[in-house]
Amino acid sequence: MKHYPILFTFVDKVSGNGFLAKVAAHGRALVAQEEDGWWMYGVQPGDLAAGGTTFAEAHAEFRKTFRAILFDIAEEAKDIKSFRTEIGRFFRGVNHPTEEEWKAAVREVRAGKITADVLSVGFPTKPANSPRSIQVNVLKSFHPKDNVLDPQMAVAA
Numbered sequence: 001m002k003h004y005p006i007l008f009t010f011v012d013k014v015s016g017n018g019f020l021a022k023v024a025a026h027g028r029a030l031v032a033q034e035e036d037g038w039w040m041y042g043v044q045p046g047d048l049a050a051g052g053t054t055f056a057e058a059h060a061e062f063r064k065t066f067r068a069i070l071f072d073i074a075e076e077a078k079d080i081k082s083f084r085t086e087i088g089r090f091f092r093g094v095n096h097p098t099e100e101e102w103k104a105a106v107r108e109v110r111a112g113k114i115t116a117d118v119l120s121v122g123f124p125t126k127p128a129n130s131p132r133s134i135q136v137n138v139l140k141s142f143h144p145k146d147n148v149l150d151p152q153m154a155v156a157a
Contacts, residue, residue, distance in 0.1 A: 003105040004031040004116055005156035006040070007126050011148050012067055013139065016074035016083050022146070023070055025091060025134045028156070029062065030102045031055065031119065042066075043102045044132055046095025055119050063150070084136045091134040102156070103128075109157045116155040128156035 006029045014021050028043035038058035039051040048069060050061035073090060077083035106128045108114045116123035139146070 001035075002033045002114060002118075003101055003108070004033075004114065004119060005102045005105040005109060005128065006031050006153050007128075007130055007132075007156050008153045009151045010063065010066055011150060012070055014070050014074045014083075016077050017079060019080040019083065020139045021074075021080065021083065022137045022139055023087060023134065024137075025066070026130075026132050027091070027134075028099075028102060028132055030098050030105060031058070033118070041098045042095060043099050044094045045091045046093050046098060047090065059153075080136075080138055087134060087136055106156050109155055119155075124152060124154040125157045126154040130156075 008025075008027055008029055010023075010025045010027070012023045014023055025045075027045055030041045030043055032039045032041065033055075037051055037053045038055045039049060040058045040062035042048040042062075048062065048065050050058060050065045052058040052061050069090065070087070073086045074083055077086055105114070109125070116125075
């Protein structure tokens with residue numbers, strides 16, 4: 001089984017009780033090619049995983065799961081303050097066993113033993129210690145320029 005340490009950025013607009021927020025998450029995930037297909041395991045945030053028959057399917061399911069968690073938190077939050085608190089709690093949750101596998105995979109990338117070409121040709125590489133964070137901003141005005149696609153993921157090295 002091969003593991004790939006991934007850095008991702010997801011940007012979502014989330015509607016809650018009396019607010020619309022832009023959530024930008026810069027997290028870590030471990031991609032695993034297993035006998036039954038591909039899996040993405042959250043490292044930070046660590047409370048999610050998703051799989052598929054291909055890496056693209058696993059990524060799409062992981063992304064959908066992440067968004068569904070944000071929507072669930074918004075549903076339960078009574079206001080923007082409680083939404084920010086719960087989003088922060090979710091994001092700070094680290095899956096420590098998966099984090100150890102992630103660190104081992106980073107060492108494999110640095111040693112040149114694995115590359116991300118199997119995930120996507122030209123997959124970029126970023127430093128593994130790149131800052132990971134989550135921001136929640138209330139949207140008060142709306143403009144087409146605010147529409148963004150998720151930036152490409154990168155292999156952590």
